[in-house]
Amino acid sequence: MERRLHPVTPLRRAWAPVAVLAGWAVHDPDQAQRQLTRLTTATLLIGLAVLVPAAALYGFLSWWCTHFAVTDSELRIRTGLVFRRTAHIRLERIQAVDVTQPLLARVAGVAKLKLDVVGTDRKDELAFLGQDEARALRAELLARAAGFAPGTAREVGEAPARRLVRVPPRVLAASLLLTGATWGSLVAAVVVPPVLWLVTHSLWTVLAVAVPLAGAAGASGAGRFAGEYDWTVSESPDGLRIDRGLLDRTHETVPPGRVQTVRIVEPLLWRRLGWVRVELDVAGSSNSVLLPVAPRPVAESLVARVLPGVTVPEAASVARPPRRAGWCAPVSWRGCGLTVTGAVFAARHGLLRRRLALVPHAKVQSVRLTQGPWERRCRVADVHVDTGAGRTVTARLRDAGEAAELLRAQAERSRTGRRAARPDRWMA
Numbered sequence: 479m480e481r482r483l484h485p486v487t488p489l490r491r492a493w494a495p496v497a498v499l500a501g502w503a504v505h506d507p508d509q510a511q512r513q514l515t516r517l518t519t520a521t522l523l524i525g526l527a528v529l530v531p532a533a534a535l536y537g538f539l540s541w542w543c544t545h546f547a548v549t550d551s552e553l554r555i556r557t558g559l560v561f562r563r564t565a566h567i568r569l570e571r572i573q574a575v576d577v578t579q580p581l582l583a584r585v586a587g588v589a590k591l592k593l594d595v596v597g598t599d600r601k602d603e604l605a606f607l608g609q610d611e612a613r614a615l616r617a618e619l620l621a622r623a624a625g626f627a628p629g630t631a632r633e634v635g636e637a638p639a640r641r642l643v644r645v646p647p648r649v650l651a652a653s654l655l656l657t658g659a660t661w662g663s664l665v666a667a668v669v670v671p672p673v674l675w676l677v678t679h680s681l682w683t684v685l686a687v688a689v690p691l692a693g694a695a696g697a698s699g700a701g702r703f704a705g706e707y708d709w710t711v712s713e714s715p716d717g718l719r720i721d722r723g724l725l726d727r728t729h730e731t732v733p734p735g736r737v738q739t740v741r742i743v744e745p746l747l748w749r750r751l752g753w754v755r756v757e758l759d760v761a762g763s764s765n766s767v768l769l770p771v772a773p774r775p776v777a778e779s780l781v782a783r784v785l786p787g788v789t790v791p792e793a794a795s796v797a798r799p800p801r802r803a804g805w806c807a808p809v810s811w812r813g814c815g816l817t818v819t820g821a822v823f824a825a826r827h828g829l830l831r832r833r834l835a836l837v838p839h840a841k842v843q844s845v846r847l848t849q850g851p852w853e854r855r856c857r858v859a860d861v862h863v864d865t866g867a868g869r870t871v872t873a874r875l876r877d878a879g880e881a882a883e884l885l886r887a888q889a890e891r892s893r894t895g896r897r898a899a900r901p902d903r904w905m906a
Contacts, residue, residue, distance in 0.1 A: 480545040480556075484588045484606045487544075488537035546604055550628055553593070553619065555602060569622040571596045573736055574717070574765070577612055577729040584727060591616060594733075596761070620716045620731075639712035639719050642783070643769065643776055649753075650706055653771040656747040658830070660699045667695040706770040713783065718768070732768065736761050737784050738841045738865035740768070742777060744832040756780065759867035785838055788821045796826050796834070803858045803875035816861075816873040816884075823863055823888060825873040835871040837863055839895030845888045847881055854878075861885060 536559070545556045553567040574594035583589060588606035595602065607615065617636040626634055654660050671688040678684070707724035718732040739759040748754065754777045756769040768784065769777055778790045796815035803811040815826035822836045842863045849859040859881035861873045876884065 480547040483541060483544055483546075483604065484608050484611075485541075486586050486588055487606050488534070488541040548615075548618065548622075555604065565602050567593060567595055567602060569619065570625075572619055572623040573733040573761075574731040575616045575619050576731060576765075577616055579609075579723075579727040581725040589613075593619075594760075594765075624716065637714045637716050639714040641710060641712045642718075643711045643772060643780060645706070645709040645770060645772065647707060649771060650709070651703060653748065653753060654699055654703055656751075657698075657745055658747075663691070663695040663698045667691040702770075706767075709770055711769065711780065718784065720765075720768070730765055732758065732760060732765055732784065738837070738867040739869060739871060740781055740785060740836045742774075742781070742790065742834045742836070744834075746830045749832075758784070759865060759869045761866045781836070785822070785836065788836065788838060789819070790834070790836065791817045791819060791822075791824050796824065799858060799875035800877050802856050805856050806852055806858060806875055811875055814874045816876060818884070818888070818891075823871065823873075823891075825871050827872075827874060837865055837871050839888075839891040841865050842888065842892040842895070845885055845892070847885045849878070849881075861888070863888065 540557075540559045543557065543559050543562075547554050548569075552569055553565075553572075555565040555567070557563050557565075572593055573596050576592040576594070578590045578592060579588075580590070583606055586606075587609050589609050589612040590603055590605040591607060591612050592601045592603045604612075604615075606612075613636060617634065620637070621630070621634040622628070667688070670691055671684050674680075674684050674687055704724040705726070706722055709720070709722045712719045712721070716731060717734050720728075720730040720732065722728050722730075737758055738761055741757040741759075743755040743757060744753075745755075748771070752774050753771050754774050755767070755771055756777050757766055758768050759766070769780060772780075781790055782788060796817045799811055799814050803814075807814075810827070810829060813827055813829040813832060817824045822838055823842065824834060824836050826832065826834045843866055844864045846862040846864070847859055848862065853859055853875070857878045858875045859878050861876060861881050861884050862870050863872075864870050873881075873884070
């Protein structure tokens with residue numbers, strides 16, 4: 479049976495005509511200013527009298543034309559006021575269902591459902607549903623993806639979760655203050671606009687530069703704090719659950735078996751405190767952060783749950799390139815490194831912001847060796863491993879003989895790893 483979205487949805491969609499006008503004003507501010515100066519009070523009131531009902535009518539009609547239904551084999555979403563679009567999402571292809579609540583949605587008691595589907599880059603979404611309806615539908619879809627029968631899936635409910643890690647707000651705030659990007663964006667936002675004013679004396683030029691810089695500064699500091707506030711990671715049968723957000727609450731799922739790469743990031747100022755950040759590449763998903771900041775032992779224990787059987791290599795076991803690699807990269811070669819264990823291909827790079835990328839052998843799709851003219855002269859080469867998430871991890875500036883042997887051995891490890899890998903299924 480087809481269902482409609484929550485009745486408050488038209489209010490959200492009514493902003494579309496207004497957004498078009500705002501986009502035009504931002505794209506051509508001089509023309510927008512000239513048009514506004516020509517408007518009389520009567521013309522402005524008439525325009526508002528036409529625009530507001532038109533926006534309301536558009537929001538209502540777009541809501542009226544949107545339906546969704548869960549059948550025995552698929553989730554069907556039908557949208558479109560002028561151009562009709564019907565999405566047929568196979569239930570067994572669903573790998574994650576995220577629930578997000580922007581600030582106004584929290585006030586209204588509604589939520590947005592986003593679906594990660596295997597083989598697609600774009601997330602389909604249902605915005606908005608009632609809070610309880612969104613959670614019930616999420617639980618039903620995950621149960622159906624796990625293989626439960628249609629009649630049983632509604633009764634299963636949401637799988638229980640056990641909390642593993644919670645990032646305290648004070649630790650998150652301190653980590654952002656110790657990040658170079660935060661201070662760099664703040665300095666740029668404060669220094670660049672006055673310099674532009676002294677050079678150009680053009681208010682529009684200053685605003686065109688100052689607004690993006692202020693936005694970047696806010697996003698790197700306050701924006702990240704609000705987005706990563708109360709970051710909590712829990713474990714459940716359908717994967718690792720991530721709950722986060724100060725103003726906008728987000729409930730995400732990292733599905734089991736779909737993680738292709740894990741990166742442990744160590745900014746320079748975090749190392750003395752022993753803090754790291756854990757990032758992910760997940761096939762078919764945009765989820766990219768597992769843990770914004772945590773002590774290294776906590777992060778390593780979480781990595782062991784994401785990649786069962788994997789132990790993060792010790793820093794001493796990561797071998798640097800040969801010294802002659804310094805002729806190819808005089809500074810950065812010291813930050814490069816490689817180690818291969820029975821479970822993962824681990825490559826490190828970066829001096830100020832050190833990154834250690836871990837790729838399970840079973841997730842390697844292809845292996846490549848590249849060697850430029852200068853690298854051939856220095857007898858070094860790069861080895862690249864490609865993953866199912868469309869990303870590449872590179873072991874840079876390895877000895878040419880070592881790289882050739884690594885290429886052969888990694889291809890064999892990938893084949894044997896895929897045979898022994900656990901199935902990429904829910905609750906497997």
